[in-house]
Amino acid sequence: MKLPAQPNKSLMDGLACLQALSLCTEPVGSRELARLLRLEPTRVNRLLGTLASMGLAEQDGNRKYRPGPGIHALAAQSLFGSGLVNRAIRYLPPLHKYGHVVALGVLWRDQTSYLYQVNPQSPADRGIVQGFPFPAAMSGIGLVLLAQQSEESVRELYAPTEPPLLPLNFDPPDLDALFTRLARVREQGYALVTTDLGRRTLAVPVGDAAYAGVGFAGTFSDDDVPALKAVLTDAAANIDRTEVP
Template sequence: MKLPAQPNRSLMDGLACLQALTSCTGPIGSRELARVLRLEPTRVNRLLGTLASMGLAEQDENRKYRPGPGIHALAAQSLFGSGLVNRAIRYLPPLHKYGHVVALGVLWRDQTSYLYQVNPQRPTEQGLVQGLPFPAASSGIGLVLLAHQPEDAVRDLYNPAHPPPLPLSFDPPKLDGPQGLIARLRRIRKQGHALVETDLGRRTLAVPVGTANYAAVAFAGTFPDTEVPDLKAALQEAAANLAT
C-alpha cells in the first residue's frame, strides 16, 4: 500500500520502535535501536520514553528497553478480538490426525508470524502463538500470502524506490529469473497453494484463508507428492471454516 500524501512520520517512527522492541530476543538500548532503525538517537530515545509512559515499553535494571505490559494486553485483545484464534482452536485440531505439524500464520511486510503451531507428536512443546517472526520468502505461509499481493507491491517491498518507513527484518531474496521470488509467486498463484522444501526432507504445504488472504494454514512434515491433493483438500476445508 502506498503512503498517503502527508504521512504522519512521528506515528510511523513510533510504530517502528514498537515493532523492533517486540522482535528483539532481549532488552535493547536506545542507541542500538536507533542504529537498527536508521533513526537519530535523540528521536528514538524520546519515542521510547513516550512508549514507556504509556506502558507499551519498559526499562530493565540496565536502562535498556523491552516490551511493556501494555503491548501484551494489546496483543491479547487483537488476537482474541479478531475471532481468528478462537476459530483456530475449534477447527485446526482435527487436522492433527494426519500426523504433521499444523500451523496458522499471518504476513506483515517481509515476515511471517505464527498464531498456531502444533506438533501432534509433541503437543506440550508447541502450541498457540509462536512469537518470533520468520522470513516470509522462506515460509510456505508467507509465500502463499505474498503470491496474492500485486507484483508491484512485492517488488516495492523488497526493492523500494524510496527508503521504507521500516527497515526489512530479513535479507531480501532474489526477485527475478526462473528461480526468483516473482516467478515462484506466479507458480503458487496458479496452483493455489505453496509447497516448500525445507531441511532434512521436510516440506510445508500452505493455502490461504478466505478471499482477503490475511492468513494461511499449513501442514509441515514429511509427505510424498501423492498425499498432497488430500492434504490440500483438508487445509482448504479448514481455511473455509476459519474464514467464516
C-alpha cells in the first residue's frame, strides 16, 4: 500500500521503535536501538521516553528499555478482537495427526509472522504466537499471501523504506525469480517451498481476499501434496467462515 501524501513520520518512527523493542530478547539502550534502526539517537531516546510514559515500554535497573505491560495488553486485545486465532484454534490442532508442523501466519510488510506454530512431536516447545518475523519470500505462508498482491504492490513492498525495516540478516530476494514463483503459486492455488535440508512447507490462503495462511512443514513427497493441500484448504475454509460467539 502506498504512503499517504503527508505521512506521519513521528508515528512511523515510533512504531519502528516499538517493533524493534518487541523483537529484542534482552533490554536495549536507546543508542543501540538507534543504530539498529539507523535513526538519530536523540529522536529514538525521545520516542522511547514517550512509549515508556504510555506503558508500552519500560526501563530496567540499568536504564535500558524492554517492552512494557501495555504492549502485552495490546497484543492480547488485538488477537481477541480480530477473532482469527479464536477461529483457527478449533481447526488447527486436529491437523497434528498428519505428523507435520502446523502453522498459521500473516503477512506484514515483507515479513511473515506466525500466530500458531506447533510441532506434533514436541508441542510444548513451540505454540501459539510465534511473533518473530521471517522473510516472506522464503516462507510458504508468505509466498501464498504475496501471490494475492499485484506486481506493482510487491515491488513497492521491497523498495527501501523510511524508517528501514528491522534487519533480519537475510539477503533481499531476486524480484524476477520471486515473480516467477508467485505466478506459479497463483496458478496452483498453493505454495510449496523446499529448503536445502530437504524440509518442505506447503501453504494455502485463508479467505477470498487472503488475510492469513495455513500450512504444513515437514518431510513429505510430491505424491503427498494433493492430499495435504486438500486438508489445508478445508481447514482454511472452516477458519474463514466460522463465527466466534
